[in-house]
Amino acid sequence: MLDLLLLLTLLAIAIWVDSRIQRHGRGAIPRSAGADLGPEAHEYLSRVDAGLELPARDREEIRSELLDHLIDSVAAIEAEGLDQERATREALARLGNPGELARAMNRAHRSTRRLLAGAGGGVFEAGVGAVVGIVFGWILALLCVVVAAILLTTILRPVTDLAAGFLPAFDTDPNATGANTALFAGVCAFAAWMAARRAVRTSHRLSRWSIGTVGRWWALVGGGGLALLVVFVVRGQQTWLAVPVELLIPVAFAFGALFKAHKTFSYAVPHSVLAIGAIGALVLPVVLLMGTSTSAGSYTYSYDSTEQERAWDSVAPAWGQRTYPGIVTTDTGVMLGSPVFDMTYTVEDPATLAGFHDLRFETWRAVHYAGAPAIAQEAMVPDPAYAAPYVTQPALVQDGRIRLHLDLGRVRTTSWLVFLTGVAADGQRYRLIRPEHYVSTFDGTVWEWLTAGS
């Protein structure tokens, strides 16, 4: 939820900053020039201007040039004996239909050379915008995180405490790496928004194509290209938190381009479509996050030793009144944040395993539970949504050691509980070691994540 608020804040700030930048540099030509020409001439010039689909600077220059022409033309006609009103009318008639003149000027300003310059300049400016956006985005993100942290722990504390009982828990991923990916993706989405706006502005200025057309092309090509890149090419640590934010990058680019085009000329996309799209893009991550918090509601009850024991016993009851035989865990290169784990267990007292057969490692999906029993590590318990372990592996005792090589492959789940079990003489399977909590990450593309098993 915090990252969503952060993204919204960043977008709002970006729009405000850009609007401030846009206000600069307008109105270069004094309106007092040609004031003695009369309203008819200025009306004509305004109609030409309305038909121009060119950058503001070009439009101002055309207006200035035509104004200069009209001043000369009217003066020359007046010298022939006509009064100013008729002279102005005659001068305007010689210039022809303002709409046709504007269309001819639009065509005249477009050339292959300028189109290529517009495309190249736009790509360059998009790169600059992306760099500026990332730097600026990180600064803003850090500021927002600090401010949010201060507010949430001070003034807003009573509100968040009150709301905690009603809001769904989004704590589906205790791994901080996923949050970092989401934060970076959020910054990238902000940078994409900035890049798109700069690209559209520069392409429009250099190519002289209408900003609406340029905006739509950038939205289609840039947004589409980024979507392909984000979904199929860029590899990273994927989580349910990060993926929606990553998908926001091409969406932010496309909307940045369309908004830039739409603000100056009011024909690109209706406001309602933009508003619905923007809201949809921002609500989507929340919906997806809520959809993934399947097990969050299962652990809202208060700690109850009986229920807790039942949860554990549904996996495998502890052997010997929750004491474990003499087996010591030796860390031999456990890689946190990797789907592959290696662990060696040293059997200090082999006699303790003599009464067990069918030894095996069981790997269970784990979920966070604040009231977890003391035998678990890091307040994690097996996810009750699953009745069976994700994977089981036979455990062989060799030279007083049991080696575990666990490759979780590409699976979205990130938290695991692994423990050794064995069947005792009474036919019951018991836990033989203290459960180990592992955190894995999913390294791959968004597409691989979306198509992976849960």
Place this chain on the structure above:
Amino acid sequence: MGIGQIRGQLLKGTTPLLVLRVLSDGELYGYEIAQRVRERSGGAFAPSEGSLYPALHNLEAAGALVATWRKSDRGPRRRYYRLTEVGKGMLAEHESAWASFSAAMKQAMARPDRA
């Protein structure tokens, strides 16, 4: 079709050539260009002022002309156009093409000698 329309059709496409030719004499601004064309043709060719500016901007976009803004004593800034090397080459090509075209037209339009 009236004589004015016929003249308009004939003039169509010649505006860039006339503009380039006039500007080969030196730097001029829009209104001056229109006047100079009219004067040089003895009033026979007067490019439509509405088509003059698109032609100027088109030639500028093609790199044939370069425009410079200068202050004017009687109103807004004034835009002066100057021929570039590309423009000079373009003028030579246009002149050559026009010479062969007009010669061919003259020959085609000549009345056969009935004698």
